Amino acid sequence: MEDSIGGSSSNDNNIIKEQDRLLPIANVGRLMKQILPQNAKISKEAKETMQECVSEFISFVTSEASEKCRKERRKTVNGDDICWALATLGFDDYAEPMRRKSRTKIQEASTNQNDLC
Amino acid sequence: MMDNVGGSSSNIAENSGIIREQDRLLPIANVGKIMKQILPPNAKISKESKETMQECVSEFISFVTSEASEKCRKERRKTVNGDDICWALGSLGFDDYAEPLRRYLQRYREQELDRANNPPKRG
Numbered sequence: 001m002e003d004s005i006g007g008s009s010s011n012d013n014n015i016i017k018e019q020d021r022l023l024p025i026a027n028v029g030r031l032m033k034q035i036l037p038q039n040a041k042i043s044k045e046a047k048e049t050m051q052e053c054v055s056e057f058i059s060f061v062t063s064e065a066s067e068k069c070r071k072e073r074r075k076t077v078n079g080d081d082i083c084w085a086l087a088t089l090g091f092d093d094y095a096e097p098m099r100r101k102s103r104t105k106i107q108e109a110s111t112n113q114n115d116l117c
Numbered sequence: 118m119m120d121n122v123g124g125s126s127s128n129i130a131e132n133s134g135i136i137r138e139q140d141r142l143l144p145i146a147n148v149g150k151i152m153k154q155i156l157p158p159n160a161k162i163s164k165e166s167k168e169t170m171q172e173c174v175s176e177f178i179s180f181v182t183s184e185a186s187e188k189c190r191k192e193r194r195k196t197v198n199g200d201d202i203c204w205a206l207g208s209l210g211f212d213d214y215a216e217p218l219r220r221y222l223q224r225y226r227e228q229e230l231d232r233a234n235n236p237p238k239r240g
Contacts, residue, residue, distance in 0.1 A: 020150050020151075020154070021151070021154070023143050023144070023151070023174075024143070027143050027144060028143070028178065030140055031140075031141070031143070031175060031179065031182075032178060032182045032197070035178075035182040036182065037186070037190070039195060040195055040196070040197065041195050041196040042196070043198045043199065045198055045199040045225060045226075045229075046197045046198050046199050046201065046202050048199070049202045049203065049218055049221070049222055050178060050202055052218060053202065053206065053214055053218060054143075054178060055151055057174065057177055057214075058148065058151045058155075058174060059151065059155050061170065061173070062151075062152045062155040062156065062170070065166070066155060066160060069160065075159060075160055075161050076161040076162070076163055077160065077162050077166050078163045078165055079163065079168070079169040081166060082166050090210075091173075
């Protein structure tokens with residue numbers, strides 16, 4: 001992983017606005033807060049470090065999924081590609097629950113569709 | 118890692134044990150925007166893949182924060198700082214992330230120090 005945290009860009013102009021490169025700090029902080037004990041605090045620096053880290057994580061996984069699609073000559077990245085990328089990159093603990101969740105969502109969607117018919 | 122992706126909560130909506138979706142997940146538009154930056158211009162991203170990534174990112178944050186929190190608890194500290202996040206990443210095997218983030222943290226602190234020493238002049 002390079003030191004220039006933030007990944008590459010498909011934009012013509014290689015400068016990416018900060019708000020496009022990072023997830024909102026308030027949301028990141030809120031998620032972190034849910035995990036901590038009630039009396040714990042999170043420094044601004046910790047939230048910003050996590051912000052950078054999450055962007056890099058998304059870039060890392062998406063890049064791997066994108067490469068798979070390129071090799072298979074497909075234009076659309078789907079949920080299975082993300083799960084495959086997670087497993088390939090060693091996030092096996094993530095991949096299986098995600099696959100199950102994805103399957104459940106698809107089943108729910110088709111059930112709802114059948115109910116409408 | 119648990120299968121109920123999203124982690125536990127000490128900050129529960131209306132004490133009911135249910136965390137609202139918008140508190141548990143990061144905004145899908147922002148997640149999609151970051152993903153789009155990585156893909157070639159002609160590529161597309163399905164809604165399902167954004168939702169999968171959304172879930173995944175929440176779990177990643179929970180996972181790392183939980184480890185950092187445990188370190189603070191053991192050291193009897195109340196505030197989680199950037200070093201704790203870097204330590205947690207290294208501890209969980211994300212060594213590729215930890216080192217660049219330590220460098221980022223160093224630069225961040227230098228900038229903060231610089232800002233404190235040279236406050237902007239008011240016209």
